[in-house]
Amino acid sequence: MRRAVEIWPFRPSLRYARQLAEALRAETVGGVVMLLATVAALVWANVSTDSYEALRNARFGPDFLHLDMELYKWVQNGLLTVFFFIAGIEVKEEFVHGELAQLRxxxxxxxxxxxxxxxPALIYLVVSWGVPGAGRGWAIPTATDIAFALAVLAVTASALPAALRAFLLTSAVVDDLGAIxxxxxxxxxxxxxxxxxxGVAVIALYGLLQARRVRGLWIYLPLALLAWYLVEISGVHATVAGVALGLMTRVHSGPGEESSPAELADHYIRPFSAGFAVPVFAFVSAGVVLSAGSLGAMATDRVVLGVIAGLVVGKFLGVFGGAWLAVRLGLAKLSDELHWRDMAAVSILAGIGFTVSLLIGxxxxxxxxxxxxxxxxxxLLASLTASVVAAVLLRVRVRNHLSAQDDV
Known part of the structure; x- marks a missing residue:
């Protein structure tokens, strides 16, 4: 009895940890955690700018390994690599098992x-044309945040056909590959x-061991850390190592395996990515001081206006126009479950840039x-605008779909 009393307090925490990890695998929870981190950053930065900047710029790390970096650099180059590793796995899964496996x-x-x-890149360049240094930011509005976009879709339009989610996920995966x-x-x-x-050699060795079905975290974790380090000091952004390792991870289960290495990695690492890595990145990146002057200056800053126009208008025109053109040219076929109005709503949702847009910025x-x-x-403003407009349109489409089902 005494032993049961001593052990008991640990059991709920383990159970709750598992429940929390399972929740963080859901798109809605990960999106909410990221949103809360963003709000916390904005509040802290506007209440105590100096302390927020001091935390963000605190330096640590071994200088002899060329890893003496500010906290926000550790987050960008280190933690965000975990997010891109999951993105790499998603890309490979889509090419092997998903929508990208069949050309049609x-x-x-x-x-x-x-x-x-x-x-979006063209619209950004047109709006910001002539501004000194504007050309450096052309890629900022080209990205879609998978986690945020899928979270909004899950909250507002879970009743819409699954084909819509598949389209958004697949296009966002291709988007991530383009961004990296x-x-x-x-x-x-x-x-x-x-x-x-x-670094390439280490990543190739990782891929070779995966192909040979060699097992053991003790092998792959040191290789992944070494690959990250070599890419980091090479001058190439370290997140590229994350995507490359994800692409090298095996997505087929072998004899005696219930799950493939990619499935296991996604199962165990995604909660860390969604619940810690991405929210911490949002926290150290989104803390900007908002004042009447700074917000007013945005109205005349054509670089900022280019970013907003690129995400809100450019993403809609690009995604919707590209889909329409693909169908019009006979390259693809729109699912019988979907209407072009559904595609219009989800195309606006693609304007949520956030994680990768902030990184590129x-x-x-x-x-x-x-x-x-x-x-x-x-x-932030463009992502909020795209979220709200898309959410409203998606709710309208849900009502239309339900009405059509009732009529049948």
Whole structure:
């Protein structure tokens, strides 16, 4: 009896930890946690700017390994790599088991996603044309935040056909792949080719061991950390290592395996990504000072206006126009369950940039804190606008779908 009393307090905590992890695998909970972190950052930054900046810029890490960085850099380059590792797994799952496995099905989200990156970038460049340094930010409005977008869709339109969620998820996955390519190609500075080649070799070894069905976390975790370190010191953004490792992770289960390594990694790592890594990134990135002056200045800052126009207008025109063009040209077919009005609503939802847009904004203007704050405010405002407008339209579509079912 005495032993039962001693052990008992630990049992609920273990059970609740499992329940919490399961909840964080749901899109809605992860989105809410990220939203709360964003609100907390905004409150703290506006109540006590100095303490928020002191925390954000606190430096630590071994200097002899070239890892003496500010907290926000550790979050961007370290924690966010976990998010991109999950994104890499999602990309591979889609190519092997999902919509991207069949060319006919893949054409619709691929064309929509590509157009959904090109059109926002063009609109941004048109709006910001002539502003010094504006060209550095062209990629900011090209990204869609998977977690936030799927959370809004789950909360407002769970009754809509599953094909709509599949389209959004698949196009957002392609979007993420495009975003990480942009980061790798356009935001690599002072390239250390030897370190990069060593990182590629380690990632290739990781992939080879996966293909040979070698098991053991004790093997893969050190390899993943070494790959991250080598890519980090190479000058290429470390999140690229996360995506590469995700793409190398095996998605087929072997003999004697109930789940594939990709499924296991997603099961155990996604709660950490959704419940800690991404919210912490939101917390250290979204803390901007909001005042009448700063908000008023946004109305005349064409870089910020370009970001807002690119996300709110460009994403809609690109995703919806790309999907329409793909069907019109006979490259793809719209699901019989969906209407073009459903596609219009979810195309606006693609304008939620947030995580990757904030990251690209800091990479583009990291040497200009004032510009970073302005762009961050623009991304937050655009993401909020896209969320609200899409939520309203999706609720209307839900009512229309339910009415049509009642008539039948």
């Amino acid at each position: 099905k893949a054409a619709l989200p691929i064309v929509a996603s590509i157009a959904g990156m090109v059109v 390519t942009v980061i790798a190609v356009f935001f690599t500075r002072n390239l250390n080719l030897l370190a990069l080649l060593a 800091d990479l583009a203007y990291g040497d200009d804190p004032g510009r970073v704050d302005a762009v961050t405010t623009g991304v």
